[in-house]
Amino acid sequence: MSITKYIFHTILGWKIEGDFDRSIKKSVLIVAPHTTNYDFIICSFTRRILKIQINFVGKKALFSWPIGWYFKWMGGEPLERRKAQNKVEAISKVYDGLDEFRLAIAPEGTRKKVDTWKTGYYFIAQRSKVPIIPIGLDYPTKTISIGKEFYPTGDIEKDELELRNFFKGMEGKNS
Numbered sequence: 001m002s003i004t005k006y007i008f009h010t011i012l013g014w015k016i017e018g019d020f021d022r023s024i025k026k027s028v029l030i031v032a033p034h035t036t037n038y039d040f041i042i043c044s045f046t047r048r049i050l051k052i053q054i055n056f057v058g059k060k061a062l063f064s065w066p067i068g069w070y071f072k073w074m075g076g077e078p079l080e081r082r083k084a085q086n087k088v089e090a091i092s093k094v095y096d097g098l099d100e101f102r103l104a105i106a107p108e109g110t111r112k113k114v115d116t117w118k119t120g121y122y123f124i125a126q127r128s129k130v131p132i133i134p135i136g137l138d139y140p141t142k143t144i145s146i147g148k149e150f151y152p153t154g155d156i157e158k159d160e161l162e163l164r165n166f167f168k169g170m171e172g173k174n175s
Contacts, residue, residue: 002049004045004048004049005049007045008045008046008049012042012045012142013142014042014045014142014143014144015142015143015144016046016049016050016143016144016146017143017144017145017146018145018146018147019050019146020050020052020102020133020146021148021149022052024131024133024149025099025100025101025102026095026098026100026101026102026128026130027102027103027125027130027131027132027133027149028102028103028105028121028124028125028128028130028131028132028133029054029102029103029104029105029132029133029134029135030105030106030107030121030132030133030134030135030163031043031104031105031106031135031137032106032107032108032117032134032135032136032137032167032170032172033108033113033136033137033167033170033171033172034106034108034110034137034172035113035172035173035174036172036173036174038173039106039137039172039173042137042144043104043135043137043144044074046144047075052102053075053100053102054075054102054104055075055076055077055101055102055103055104056074056075056076056077056103056104056105057076057077057078057079057091057094057103058071058076058077058078058079059078059079060078060079060080062076062078063076063078077094077101079091079094087120088120088123088124088127089127091103091124091128092124092127092128095128095130096128102133103124104135105120105121105124107121113172113174117160117164119156122152122156122159122160125152126152126154131149131150131151132149132150132151132152132163133146133147133148133149133150134146134147134150134163134166134167135147136166136167136170137170137172137173138169138170138171139171139172139173140171145166145170147166150162150163
């Protein structure tokens, strides 16, 4: 057993249910509920155990010296963040330039409990013609659940309802 698996499973007590379809090289991963910065650590263990590339976008300043190399190594892609910029379009261009890109994003847009999700994840997937893969974090059971790919139909209300059903009963660390 690797040190990563030992820490994740034995010391921290987490388990992983499901896996990724390795033939899908580009996707939007919606990770919820997102209630703490600790989620990043749990997800980092998960991707290392599953040996799969998972990415994120961050403001360009994060990728500067002295720690920019770390964020790039962790799968980050810098994004120029200007007020007038269409972020969906900018992120879609990142997909266009790479052979493999699985963007992890919190649909809540914050670490607080919310009733509505931001819709950017949906429009990024639709514009980039990639599936959405739900990833659930359930702290009471210490389970990461990886769902099946879901292709947006264009009916955001119907699609979001279906996606939200995947997360029913899951609780974040600070719910």
